[in-house]
Every structure is written in C-alpha cells, then in structure tokens.
Amino acid sequence: xxxxxxxxxxxxxxxxxxxxxxxxxxxxxxxxxxxxxxxxxxxxxxxxxxxxxxxxxxxxxxxxxxxxxxxxxxxxxxxxxxxxxxxxxxxxxxxxxxxxxxxxxxxxxxxxxxxxxxxxxxxxxxxxxxx
Numbered sequence: 001x002x003x004x005x006x007x008x009x010x011x012x013x014x015x016x017x018x019x020x021x022x023x024x025x026x027x028x029x030x031x032x033x034x035x036x037x038x039x040x041x042x043x044x045x046x047x048x049x050x051x052x053x054x055x056x057x058x059x060x061x062x063x064x065x066x067x068x069x070x071x072x073x074x075x076x077x078x079x080x081x082x083x084x085x086x087x088x089x090x091x092x093x094x095x096x097x098x099x100x101x102x103x104x105x106x107x108x109x110x111x112x113x114x115x116x117x118x119x120x121x122x123x124x125x126x127x128x129x130x131x
Contacts, residue, residue: 002026002120004101009125012091016129020086022101022122029082033058033104036075036086037115038097039124047121050100052113054086062109069095091129098124 003025012018026032035055054075056063063075074087084101102118112118 002032002103004103004120004122006099006101006122006125009099009127011128011130014091014093014129014131016091017087017089018091018127020088020099020101020125020127022084022086024082024084024103026082026103030058030079031105031107033106033108033112034075034077034084035102035104035112035118036084037100037102038095038127039100040094040097047100047115050115051097052115053099055112056084057109058107062111064111066113088127091127093129093131096127096129098126100124 004022006022008020036053037050038053039050052066054065054073056075056077060077072090077084101122103120104118
C-alpha cells in the first residue's frame with residue numbers, strides 16, 4: 001500500500017511562489033512514476049475531473065507539464081527522501097485549486113496525463129492565488 005501526503009499549499013498573491021511537497025510511504029519509491037494534478041473550485045469532486053499539471057518519470061529523467069504551467073512550474077524528486085516536489089513560480093489566480101500528488105508503479109518513460117492511469121493518490125493541499 002502506498003500512502004502519499006502533500007504539504008506546502010497556502011494563500012499567495014498573484015506573481016508569488018509556493019513549493020509543494022509530497023512524501024510517499026512506500027518501499028522503493030524509485031519504482032514509481034509521480035505526478036501532480038489539480039482540481040479547481042467548482043469542479044466535480046471526482047478524480048477523473050482532475051487536471052494534469054506535471055509528471056516525472058521514476059528516475060527523474062523525464063519531466064513534462066501542461067502547457068499552461070510550462071516555464072513557471074518545476075517538478076522534481078528526491079528518491080532518497082521518497083519525496084516529489086512542485087515549485088510554482090509566477091502564480092496566477094487560475095492556478096487556484098486543490099493539488100494532488102499521484103503515483104503509478106512503472107519504469108517506462110512515457111507520459112501519463114490521465115488521472116485514470118494512476119493507482120495512488122494523496123488527499124491534496126489547497127493553493128489559493130489572489131489577484
């Protein structure tokens with residue numbers, strides 16, 4: 001069983017920065033492909049409506065993003081600490097939402113952008129960006 005715990009959310013003004021962390025309670029974290037999704041206010045409270053934000057392969061060799069955050073957000077991982085990060089800069093009000101960490105057991109380097117691809121989810125951390 002994989003448990004994921006997110007932290008680092010909060011209230012920030014537009015143009016500001018936040019760093020999200022997700023700690024995984026699992027053996028061999030390096031076997032897992034990780035990603036961040038978000039769910040905006042007013043969205044359906046089902047995981048299939050979560051928007052892909054960023055993903056990173058098991059060894060950190062492949063990082064990829066949704067177009068709207070490319071150049072502003074950076075996903076990274078520290079396999080020794082079983083942690084994945086999301087550095088968010090130049091935040092915009094439209095980045096507001098609950099951010100979820102997700103994991104899938106795989107060693108492939110393909111991209112996984114569909115929430116149905118992921119087997120494990122955290123409970124989320126809320127990010128609010130004021131204008």
